[in-house]
Amino acid sequence: MVTLKDIAKKAGVSSMTVSRVMNGNTKEVSGKTSERIKKIAREMGYVPNSSARALASRSSRLIAALLQEYDEDHNPLEDSYASCFLGELALQIKKEGYDLMIHYVKDYSEITYSLKSWNVAGAVFIGMFDESIRKLQEDNHIPLIFTDSYSSVRSITNVGIDDYTGGELAAKYFLENGHKNLAFYGPEVLDNGVVMHRLRGFVTVLREAGISLPPENFMNLSLKDLGGALKRLCSGPDPVTGIFTTADNCAYQIYSEAYRMGIRVPDDLSVIGFDDLNMSSRVTPPLTTVRQDIKKKASVTCDLLMKHIAERDSPAENIVLNVELVKRASVKRR
Amino acid sequence: MVTLKDIAKKAGVSSMTVSRVMNGNTKEVSGKTSERIKKIAREMGYVPNSSARALASRSSRLIAALLQEYDEDHNPLEDSYASCFLGELALQIKKEGYDLMIHYVKDYSEITYSLKSWNVAGAVFIGMFDESIRKLQEDNHIPLIFTDSYSSVRSITNVGIDDYTGGELAAKYFLENGHKNLAFYGPEVLDNGVVMHRLRGFVTVLREAGISLPPENFMNLSLKDLGGALKRLCSGPDPVTGIFTTADNCAYQIYSEAYRMGIRVPDDLSVIGFDDLNMSSRVTPPLTTVRQDIKKKASVTCDLLMKHIAERDSPAENIVLNVELVKRASVKRR
């Protein structure tokens, strides 16, 4: 392993001089020595030791991405939204010259542990961490960027989207297309701000149009027999003709169960999703969905992170990105 | 920040004793002091400093996952295979008490740099690294686990699948179902062992059945107008009735373009994919595909890694996992 010392010896200078050069403090070092040292370092294949750096400087060029580990036998990255966001985030972080660590989190205690253990420079939270936020901020004095949080903690830096408007857009589009009998499919609302706001936007528009959904039209992921429920809703004298899901992934499930039950999309049942994942333009029929710009979200997240790392007292800010409805073939005019 | 020293002071022992306790060297420390120290550490919220550990011990409990960064505007995790594998790998690595870092790689030089910089204990390569393998092994003396490699380097530890048989299974199933006029869709074969072997298995079986594919039946990702090509193949007096793709993702593209061109799957065109991603049972119609067990692959990868970390002179081994054909509705009997 080549160290600063090795280079210093070869160049006939102190290791401090080499250190300065390697860190680009070119102003403090004469141009000539600087060039010479760089050359030697390159020739010797010098790679700075990040651990030593972190130890000495009490900070590292390391970012942690934290993902909720909900389920034993499903890893967090099976969710295409999460993997897409993380994948994009990794790209941005790399561009900034930082390294990225990923941590699955089941227990609160795991978070602080992993952040402290590595002296990470900052952390990005992907998934629902609302209950822990206050404690996280108390325990960790590094920039923490949350995503899609609806925490009541005021001083929090968060990147989210306009979920409520998303729900509204879906409802309006259904109404425009003559749908009156609608349903909803998504995770339990109770503890999830994102889902709740999407749903609220949706039902509020419907209510204003004089439409209210009976309880059985709210289906959630814990439903054992989605196909059966769908079949029931879509038959009878006054069948459901449209369904709003809080994620494209859920919409794909609907597609699948509808197909299995012989319900045709969009002829019998129109579907609107949320996210606009890559897959959504490819499914049959292409999915009408509320689009969020995941790449933008990732780059904004990274920008915020870098800003807070550079200026530790940057004010907390909550950034809300726009959504838009992408109209495809999964909604039929009635 | 709480350090060993702090705990030592409070416990009235040397920091070495604390270090031993924190590292579980319980045999060397009396039971009583051990318990007392653990208690104090817990109370003080001690978190070991991984950087210091890595520095002092010249190794870290850190694994690097390396992903090929092919394309500027697509991140490697947009590929569901990669994100699923990585996601599962992360789970396994966490179970072993290691941390995981992800690195996108464009240039060879980036790899060695990131591995050395963090003193990582081992690395997993996801994607095509065949040309770099020899050099990687020379430059890095830590366990390197490759996946899906067909490198000619003999002493390489790799976890792959039986791609060739996968291709055979697809071909046989088409034949069983009376398909005689077939096509292929996937990445350029030239430099990709995985794709090449899948394709070889496929065409070999066909050849044995006296069927050979004309050049225009080989379509690759660079094709500008996939829909048009599909339309051409599927019309005329002797239309293609089945298409084999080297990845489920490609099959989804076929679905999408077929839909756009008014070609019905499976009535006009049967499709067989490869991977069996989560999505494949959900698309319409559910996709017949050659299944690989990604979870198994990830756990085998992790096991190998741990074994090689524990015993640095473990022999190189190439593990080949089985594949199986999952029959769904995308292939129609002719």
Added chain:
DNA sequence: TTGTAAGCGTTATCAA
């Protein structure tokens, strides 16, 4: 069973 001392590779600090 416990402690002492040195050192891992780097940066911070101060002096020259």
Added chain:
DNA sequence: TTGATAACGCTTACAA
């Protein structure tokens, strides 16, 4: 513009 020195928090190696 450079260098000497002391950390950073931990482990290794050896001594008690």
